[in-house]
Amino acid sequence: MSIPSVKLNNDFFIPILGLGTWQSKPEEVTAAVAYALKETPLRHIDCAFGYGNEKDVGAGIAASGVPRSDIFITSKLWGTWHSRVEECLDQTLANLGTDYLDLYLVHWPVPLNPNGNHPLIPLLPDGKRDVDHSWDIKDTWKQMEAMVKKGKVRTIGVSNFSEMNLEKILPTAEIIPAVDQLELHVYNPQHKLLKYLYSKGIRPQAYSPLGSTGSPLFKDETVTELATKYGLQPADVLIGYLIAKDIVTLPKSVTPSRIAANVSGGLAALAKLQPADIEKLDGLAASGKQKRFIMPPWPVDLGFENWG
Numbered sequence: 001m002s003i004p005s006v007k008l009n010n011d012f013f014i015p016i017l018g019l020g021t022w023q024s025k026p027e028e029v030t031a032a033v034a035y036a037l038k039e040t041p042l043r044h045i046d047c048a049f050g051y052g053n054e055k056d057v058g059a060g061i062a063a064s065g066v067p068r069s070d071i072f073i074t075s076k077l078w079g080t081w082h083s084r085v086e087e088c089l090d091q092t093l094a095n096l097g098t099d100y101l102d103l104y105l106v107h108w109p110v111p112l113n114p115n116g117n118h119p120l121i122p123l124l125p126d127g128k129r130d131v132d133h134s135w136d137i138k139d140t141w142k143q144m145e146a147m148v149k150k151g152k153v154r155t156i157g158v159s160n161f162s163e164m165n166l167e168k169i170l171p172t173a174e175i176i177p178a179v180d181q182l183e184l185h186v187y188n189p190q191h192k193l194l195k196y197l198y199s200k201g202i203r204p205q206a207y208s209p210l211g212s213t214g215s216p217l218f219k220d221e222t223v224t225e226l227a228t229k230y231g232l233q234p235a236d237v238l239i240g241y242l243i244a245k246d247i248v249t250l251p252k253s254v255t256p257s258r259i260a261a262n263v264s265g266g267l268a269a270l271a272k273l274q275p276a277d278i279e280k281l282d283g284l285a286a287s288g289k290q291k292r293f294i295m296p297p298w299p300v301d302l303g304f305e306n307w308g
């Protein structure tokens, strides 16, 4: 069993399935990453400086014994570092124990005060997130581009960028973002934004593909009906739906049996789901089930539909 890869706009390939690591506890994630790399065909790990567990992810990569060149590693620039991209990246590289990333993303299009009252989420006296309104995200992108030129990252992209925010960086971009990592699943398919991304050559990546922690998606009637029909688990249908649409998908688990099942089941669903099934799943949100699960309290408009 091998996991298909898809081509990015810089001609590099990315495995269509990766292992998510957000909210994976440091004491669990080392074993989870080592297991994924050693015992399953997964060769793609999605990390972030903001997750606070990169050192533990790095320990898992090292423990797996899988050569660095066989692994696709993504990490993300946190908001307090928008004006200091290389400094954030250097910490990430040291944490993960590597000298390059395959993919580096701007985590959110919101620069945060680098000199505020917290290193990750500084708050103002009124409790709102302390946004650095003086910083322009097109300059964050310039610094991201410089990291490609220096050879510290192979590919750059964005995350949580709507069309409105992409339009802020594209006019001056020398490198078009290769991906936009977004909340994508059957209840939040973002069809309109995906159409825009494809028109620009930007590949969508699906985060929270299972509906994140405590997900209601496993009990959705259409999802469970399809799972029963094809002898699959609901998680398989949720993953198969996205990869059938060629969307790079990042299920998270720290449970070995689930890490393995999300690969074998996701690929089984890819083989079994029919165009009519995909169409049905594509229509769930519009049938009244539209729902986002990841909505941090940013005090600025991100330009997304169905936010809040």
Ligand SMILES: NC(=O)C1=CN([C@@H]2O[C@H](COP(=O)(O)OP(=O)(O)OC[C@H]3O[C@@H](n4cnc5c(N)ncnc54)[C@H](OP(=O)(O)O)[C@@H]3O)[C@@H](O)[C@H]2O)C=CC1
Binding pocket: 019, 020, 021, 022, 023, 046, 047, 107, 159, 160, 181, 182, 206, 207, 208, 209, 210, 211, 212, 213, 214, 215, 235, 250, 251, 252, 253, 254, 255, 258, 259, 261, 262, 294
């Ligand atoms: N760019 C961004 O802003 C964001 C990026 N992400 C990325 O996407 C990844 C995935 O998203 P995430 O929000 O973590 O959520 P997911 O949709 O991947 O869901 C993870 C949850 O589902 C459980 N789970 C995993 N597999 C199964 C299964 N087969 N059956 C039942 N339950 C299962 C996990 O439990 P357990 O671990 O206990 O097995 C965990 O509670 C993140 O880890 C991160 O890497 C996520 C959110 C935002």
Ligand SMILES: O=C[C@H](O)[C@@H](O)[C@@H](O)[C@H](O)C(=O)O
Binding pocket: 022, 048, 050, 051, 294, 296, 297
């Ligand atoms: O990648 C995961 C998410 O983006 C996560 O990093 C944010 O939602 C963060 O917890 C926040 O509160 O802003």
